[in-house]
Amino acid sequence: MSVPKLYLLIAFAPLVGSAIAGLFGTGFLGRWVGRAGAHWVTILGVLVSAIGSAFVLQDVLAGNTFNGTLYTWSAIGGIKLEIGFMIDTLSAMMMVVVTSVSLMVHIYTIGYMKDDPGYQRFFAYISLFTFSMLMLVMANNMLQLFFGWEAVGLVSYLLIGFWYTRPTAIFANMKAFLVNRVGDFGFVLGIGLLFAYAGSLNYTEVFSQSDKLAGMTFPGTDWMLLSVACIALFVGAMGKSAQFPLHVWLPDSMEGPTPISALIHAATMVTAGIFMVARFSPLFELSPTALSFIIVIGAITALFMGFLGIIQNDIKRVVAYSTLSQLGYMTVALGASAYSVAIFHLMTHAFFKALLFLAAGSVIIGMHHDQDIRNMGGLRKYMPITWITFLLGSLALIGTPFFAGFYSKENIIEAAKLSHVWGSGFAYFAVLAGVFVTAFYSFRLYFLVFHGKERFDTSGAHGHGHDDHAHDSHGHDDHHHGGVPHESPAVVTVPLVLLAIPSVVIGAIAVGPMLFGDFFKGVIANSPDRPVMEHLAEDFHGWVAYGLHAFSTVPFWLMLAGVVLAWFFYMVKPAIPAAIKARAGWLYNLLDNKYYMDKINEAVFARGARALGGGFWKVGDKSLIDGLLVNGSARLVGWFAGVVRHLQSGYIYHYAFAMIIGIMAMVTFFVLLNN
Secondary structure, eight states: OOHHHHHHHHHHHHHHHHHHHHHHHSSSSOOOSOHHHHHHHHHHHHHHHHHHHHHHHHHHHTTOOEEEEEEEEEEETTEEEEEEEEESHHHHHHHHHHHHHHHHHHHHHHHHTTTOTTHHHHHHHHHHHHHHHHHHHHBSBHHHHHHHHHHHHHHHHHHHTSSTTSHHHHHHHHHHHHHHHHHHHHHHHHHHHHHHHHSOOBHHHHHTTHHHHHTOBOTTSSSBHHHHHHHHHHHHHHHHTTOTTTTTHHHHGGGSOHHHHHIIIIISGGGHHHHHHHHTHHHHTTOHHHHHHHHHHHHHHHHHHHHHHTTOOBHHHHHHHHHHHHHHHHHHHHHTTOHHHHHHHHHHHHHHHHHHHHHHHHHHHHTTSBOBGGGOOOGGGTOHHHHHHHHHHHHHHTTOTTSHHHHHHHHHHHHHHHOOSTTHHHHHHHHHHHHHHHHHHHHHHHHHHHSSSOOSOOSSOOOSOSSTTOBOOSSSOOOOOOOOOOOOOHHHHHHHHHHHHHHHHHHHHHHIIIIISSTTTTTSOOOTTOOHHHHHHHTOOOHHHHHHHGGGSHHHHHHHHHHHHHHIIIIIOTHHHHHHHHHTHHHHHHHHTGGGHHHHIIIIIIHHHHHHHHHIIIIIIIIIIIIIIIHHHHHHHHHHHHHHGGGOOOOHHHHHHHHHHHHHHHHHHHHHHHO
8 A cells, every 4th residue: 555545544534434324324324324333333444543643653753754745626827725645743643642542532432322312423423523633633735724623623513512402512512613713713814824925825835935924024014924824823723722712612512422522622623723833833933922922822721721620510621621721731832932842742631631531431420420529529449440540640630750741741831931932931930830720620629539428329319410510411311310339331441541551651751752852853843043942951861860850849849739738628628628718709709700701702792793793684684685675676576567567458559559659769769869
């Protein structure tokens, strides 16, 4: 098999599985494919992609890269719209991460969605999502990038609203769709600017003109063209990667089934923006203004979204806010010109965050579909595999030395410290404080779920949890059935174990080559004016020495303080958090209302849009189109017909007289014309 054919197989194998399960398993073209057939055909497609991606990564590391066009979609003058692949270390690594996490999610879904009537439809969706993400990361041009970008947005809309009979799910998927459209508007403007001034959509051709673009100004202003284009591109990343203030869709997306929470929030959709900025690093490196904008937005997201995780009682929402915070960390690394560190954290985060989401789903299964952590406690003895894997994921998340998350987070903190772009001082404070916050809310969740007093009802149904959002079921109802918690089946726990392994070891294995070796050489740009990576390399003397050195650093003690405080508050003196809540009710209300961002969006943007839409409806649609054009033309025709009908008397002598008058008029006209 030739190399381009292998790339096509990797990209399209999940699409074939999705088409078979979706068209022939949901009733669209019959029900030839049953539940088992749907999961087998989609898992096989993703397995083929995962094996192929691993082979491609090995081939790329041997020096065999690829950048070429496979199909010319359209040619307009000298402009070509093409489908092609750019396979280098960045895209090959992303392919492995996407397909491996997706494979684990596919297998896990067999157990999690086993009783759901939309079983085949769900497998069709998640396989289509995998195809869309692969097309995004493998693209060698901005047209294909935009196709994959929009495709993952569309499929996420379908997945978040998978339980479409629930009003909350429909609201959540519409919210995600609309917020992402805001970001995508900026993304399109950025692509359009680069296309207009570079004359090409191909990455290589655009990047080769980066110096020329850096010398241009935006028409009619003294703004640098490249800064405007890069900020516009990053606005797209703010929507897709849920950066403040376009983050509001991500927590509500928990209305979808847990497997898609892992798929969207771990290795795929939310990391698309991080990948895009790293891919466009040759342009971003030439715009200090854009880098400052990025690092400040990332710092705000990293710190302030972490605060929101402290007061959440829905197990999935705590993990969701940790995703927001970690995406902020990646964005800070991008703004500090440490693109390879951002991608490294993207990779480590993909494994431990997928693990945490799937472990949370396992807890939900064991708790008979109750998601409220206030109804849990002491699950360690009932769910040992889920417990130990959740603990490993949490240790990786908070940056425990020698775990995967430690190597990436530690380098992000150092990169923020070493960066000299405007806003880097605030970013350093934010990511440093975020270490304590992350450790606190992560182990608050861990202790409340797996340790302490058993707070669940074993006598029967206890109804809904305390939080209206704390409902995730395998059908269209929200009934909690009570009973003693139980460990999940092997089809659920095996993916947890397989994800726990890289969550522990992948950081130590990859930190050297990915950050300080030649892994991203020639792929990710680094300006000599911002030698952050060179300074980071000076302090790196191997993964063991780096891990041992951590015990004497500020981030380690902040992390330890967060864990100890969470243990003291929720295991030793649980009355303290309640007392703090009572005395600082205003602060709790601020966090509980998510900084009132939803209310601001509702009061300003949604109400403004409704007012504008109402004006367009009343003036444009009702008065102009319906009133003047449609009904007005009908009235005009009616009036004309009312006049003309008087000429239709039915008498022959009337018609003969009309003919004579007409002939006389024509003769008079021609006589006058000739004179």
